Amino acid sequence: MGNRKGCEKMQIIITDSYEEMSMAAAKIAAGQIYFKPSSVLGLATGSTPLLMYKKLVEIYKNIDIDFSHIISFNLDEYIGLAQNNQQSYYYFMQENFFRHININIDNIHIPNGMAEDITKECADYDNMIKAAGGIDLQILGIGQNAHIGFNEPDIKFEATTHAVELDNDTIAANARFFADEKDVPRRAISMGIKTIMLAKKVVLLANGSNKAEAVYKAVCGKITPAAPASILQLHRDVMMIVDRKASALLPKELCN
Ligand SMILES: O=P(O)(O)OC[C@H]1O[C@](O)(CO)[C@@H](O)[C@@H]1O
Numbered sequence: 001m002g003n004r005k006g007c008e009k010m011q012i013i014i015t016d017s018y019e020e021m022s023m024a025a026a027k028i029a030a031g032q033i034y035f036k037p038s039s040v041l042g043l044a045t046g047s048t049p050l051l052m053y054k055k056l057v058e059i060y061k062n063i064d065i066d067f068s069h070i071i072s073f074n075l076d077e078y079i080g081l082a083q084n085n086q087q088s089y090y091y092f093m094q095e096n097f098f099r100h101i102n103i104n105i106d107n108i109h110i111p112n113g114m115a116e117d118i119t120k121e122c123a124d125y126d127n128m129i130k131a132a133g134g135i136d137l138q139i140l141g142i143g144q145n146a147h148i149g150f151n152e153p154d155i156k157f158e159a160t161t162h163a164v165e166l167d168n169d170t171i172a173a174n175a176r177f178f179a180d181e182k183d184v185p186r187r188a189i190s191m192g193i194k195t196i197m198l199a200k201k202v203v204l205l206a207n208g209s210n211k212a213e214a215v216y217k218a219v220c221g222k223i224t225p226a227a228p229a230s231i232l233q234l235h236r237d238v239m240m241i242v243d244r245k246a247s248a249l250l251p252k253e254l255c256n
Pocket of ligand 1: 033044045046047048049076141142143144147148149150170174252
């Protein structure tokens with residue numbers, strides 16, 4: 001593993017494996033929580049951060065990290081899935097992370113995809129993030145079309161938390177978690193790009209060759225709503241932790 005400065009001030013860490021990527025991210029999260037136990041974390045779902053959560057739980061057990069004052073805000077949730085639906089992101093977070101640590105359930109925030117008034121739910125979500133003092137550390141995955149959260153291509157960069165229509169590509173990519181592609185919800189609530197960009201630190205994870213193009217667009221591409229992750233080039237403290245396959249299209253001088 002090695003550190004390289006990316007385009008502009010983006011920090012790029014390229015790892016040899018998914019496991020190494022996950023451990024590197026888990027250590028950063030653990031350090032944040034250990035030294036600021038009242039941290040506000042922005043958390044991601046999807047398959048990418050799964051092993052990071054597992055590693056973070058291992059570190060938690062080893063050095064007795066205290067999560068009881070941590071406040072968490074997840075990036076997104078499907079509209080129409082209840083918390084106890086196994087495909088909901090609420091369920092994902094409980095199963096893969098929250099039930100293994102001593103986080104206070106009252107401090108967990110995930111958009112409510114069953115809210116009667118989705119517009120109000122979104123506005124309330126942003127207000128809660130503000131009231132918590134903003135996000136200290138935001139973990140991100142990236143979609144094959146360079147979406148972050150559920151901010152699909154051609155999103156407005158100034159959007160805060162809002163309801164989104166999912167792209168056909170995203171629906172197809174996420175169908176693997178559902179019995180049938182037609183079961184994948186077509187809408188979701190997502191933190192907006194502005195919400196994400198206001199986080200003090202952003203760590204984006206990507207692994208596998210199917211993410212190489214998206215990683216290239218995020219790091220070196222033109223800053224454009226057509227590739228939502230490209231806006232991260234304007235963030236003052238962003239770290240990309242990517243495995244070798246996901247880094248394949250990056251310029252050689254960025255790769256160790
Ligand atoms: O990690 P995965 O499963 O490849 O998903 C990538 C991205 O897609 C989403 O799951 C939404 O489709 C994001 O939350 C995630 O960052």
